[in-house]
Amino acid sequence: MSAPTFTAALTFGELEASYPLYGKALRILIRDGLxxxxxxxxxxxxxxxxxxxxLPRQ
Incomplete structure (x- = not known):
């Protein structure tokens, strides 16, 4: 299995829609000792x- 690559820049809307996913990923990594x-x-x-x-105030 190959590692995913991120070649296309995400739009701001895509970043904002995936916010909960990124937070969850970081919580899992930190929980696992990262x-x-x-x-x-x-x-x-x-x-x-x-x-x-x-969006520094949100």
């Missing part, structure tokens, strides 16, 4: 970060 430093290098983290910079 450190914050390693979690910050995940795709879920980077997508949540993009949302935060786009």
């Amino acid at each position: 450190t914050r430093a390693k979690a910050s290098r995940t795709e879920a983290w980077s997508r949540l970060e993009r949302l935060h910079h786009s």
Whole structure:
């Protein structure tokens, strides 16, 4: 099985719609013992970060 690749940029609407999924993924990773430093290098983290910079007050 090959690892998924992320070649196409997601639209803002797609990022926002997947917000709960990214949060859940990070919670699972942290629950399984992933450190914050390693979690910050995940795709879920980077997508949540993009949302935060786009909507900092929400």
